[in-house]
Amino acid sequence: EVQLQQSGPELVKPGASVKMSCKASGYTFTSYVMHWVKQKPGQGLEWIGYINPYNDGTKYNEKFKGKATLTSDKSSSTAYMELSSLTSEDSAVYYCARGLITTVVAVDYYAMDYWGQGTSVTVSS
Amino acid sequence: DIQMTQSPASLSVSVGETVTITCRASENIYSNLAWYQQKQGKSPQLLVYAATNLADGVPSRFSGSGSGTQYSLKINSLQSEDFGSYYCQHFWGTPWTFGGGTKLEIK
Numbered sequence: 001e002v003q004l005q006q007s008g009p010e011l012v013k014p015g016a017s018v019k020m021s022c023k024a025s026g027y028t029f030t031s032y033v034m035h036w037v038k039q040k041p042g043q044g045l046e047w048i049g050y051i052n053p054y055n056d057g058t059k060y061n062e063k064f065k066g067k068a069t070l071t072s073d074k075s076s077s078t079a080y081m082e083l084s085s086l087t088s089e090d091s092a093v094y095y096c097a098r099g100l101i102t103t104v105v106a107v108d109y110y111a112m113d114y115w116g117q118g119t120s121v122t123v124s125s
Numbered sequence: 126d127i128q129m130t131q132s133p134a135s136l137s138v139s140v141g142e143t144v145t146i147t148c149r150a151s152e153n154i155y156s157n158l159a160w161y162q163q164k165q166g167k168s169p170q171l172l173v174y175a176a177t178n179l180a181d182g183v184p185s186r187f188s189g190s191g192s193g194t195q196y197s198l199k200i201n202s203l204q205s206e207d208f209g210s211y212y213c214q215h216f217w218g219t220p221w222t223f224g225g226g227t228k229l230e231i232k
Contacts, residue, residue: 037169045161045169045212045223061220095168102175110216111159111174118168 002026004096004116011122012086019082020119022096029077030054033099035112036070036081040092050099051079086123093118127151127215131224137232143201146227148213150194157216160189160198164209172211173198205231 007021022034036048049060051070058070067090069082083090097112128151138144148158156176161169171180173189176196186201200207208231213224 044226045214047214047219047221047223059219063220097169100171100174102178104175107155109157109175109178110221111171111180112161112169112214113171113174113180115168115170 002098002114004098004114006094006096006116006119009120009122011124013125014087014123016086017082017084018086018121019080020094020121022079022081022116024077024079024098027098029072030074032101034070034072034079035097035099036068036079037095037097037112038092039095039118048081048094053077053079083121086121088123091121091123093120095119126220127154127218127222129213129215129222129224131213131227133227134225135228135230137230138203139232140203140205142203143199144203144229145200146198146211146213146229148191148196148198148224150196150215150217152217153193154215154217156192158189158191158196159214159216161212161214162207162209163212169212203229 035050053072096116098114100113160173163169
C-alpha cells in the first residue's frame, strides 16, 4: 500500500526557516517524482515544484524559487521541503504528492496519484 | 503561465442529481489535465488523469471529457460521499496550475 507520511505541524517565527518531511512507503521511491503543493486556509491549491529522487533533479514554480528548497534521501525514502524567510503568507498546509506519469501513444500525461496528509505551518511571533 | 478557470465556484445539489464542473484553460493543454476531490480537512484525491481516464478505485459515476482548452468532470447520480471540493490541474508547461475549485454542497 502506497503511503506518504508527513511530519507534524510547525509553529515558526517570522524570518525563520522550516524543514518538513514526507516519508514514502509501499513503492520504489526512486521510480516516481515527488510534488509539493501549498494550500492556504480556505483557499485553493498551488503547485510548488517537484523533485526526482532518482537523480535529485528539481523543477520549481518560479513563484517559489528562493522560498522552497526540495531535497530527498534515497536511503530513507524521504523527501524534504525547506521554506525560508517565512512570513504570514507562508502560513498554509503543505502536501507532498507522488507524481504519476502515463504514456499513451508516445505522449506523457501527468497527475498526482497519492498524497500525504499535509503539514500545517503557522508563522507567528 | 496557463490560467485555469473553473466553474461554477460553488454548487448546491441533491443526492441523486447529476452535475457537471468545467475547466477552461487559457491555451491548449492537449488533454494533460487531472481532476481531484478534496473533502473538508483531508488531502486531495486523484479522480481523473489525462482528461478522461479514471484513477484506480474511482466509481464509474465519475467521468471526464474535453480537449483543447475546455474540459469537464461529470458526476452521475450524486452520492452523499461526493460532496466536497473539486479541482482541475493542467500539466502542460510549468507551472502546473490548479483551477480555483468548485465546492459541491448538499441542498
